[in-house]
Amino acid sequence: MKRILKPLTYIAAAIYFLVDAVFMAVARPISRWIERHFEFWRLRAWIRSLSPYCSLALFSVPVIILEPVKPVAAYLAATGQVVSGAVTFIVGELLKLVLVERLFQLTRDKLMRIPAFAWVYGKFTDVKAWLQATEAWRAVRALGRAARDTVARARARLVGGFSSPVTSRD
Secondary structure (H helix, E strand, O other), rough: HHHHHHHHHHHHHHHHHHHHHHHHHHHHHHHHHHHHHHHHHHHHHHHHHHOOOHHHHHHHHHHHHOOOOOHHHHHHHHHOOOHHHHHHHHHHHHHHHHHHHHHHHHHHHHHHHOOOHHHHHHHHHHHHHHHHOHHHHHHHHHHHHHHHHHHHHHHHHHHHHHHHOOOOOO
């Protein structure tokens, strides 16, 4: 049984972290764009003034509110509304990750003062490091890089085709 479950666990974990990495690859630029274009200095100062446990409560809000989006998206997809389900999932996940990342950046030092949070975060980073050290993860990363390179080459060819001078045959 262990021989069967071990590869399935690797695959499930790799898919989970791959999806998370894909969404984070999109969420980080969105988060940086928001930071550059919107000055929330009062809100940022208020968040930084919170105590560690209040910071934890605030950090939990986007997760608590937006995590139920996944079952809603699954329900929509299961009832034949695949596009609505996909859009719901993508928007909800991106919104959650952007908010969680911004809040984590603002409250990380305070959150790490909470022993249980620091322990869980340490375990999370350990598991993530272990997973990234697996052969399955390296294979998935190689496939991801190959796909990204293929898309970049296709985009360059497409842009290059549109930028060449157009001559008239008249």
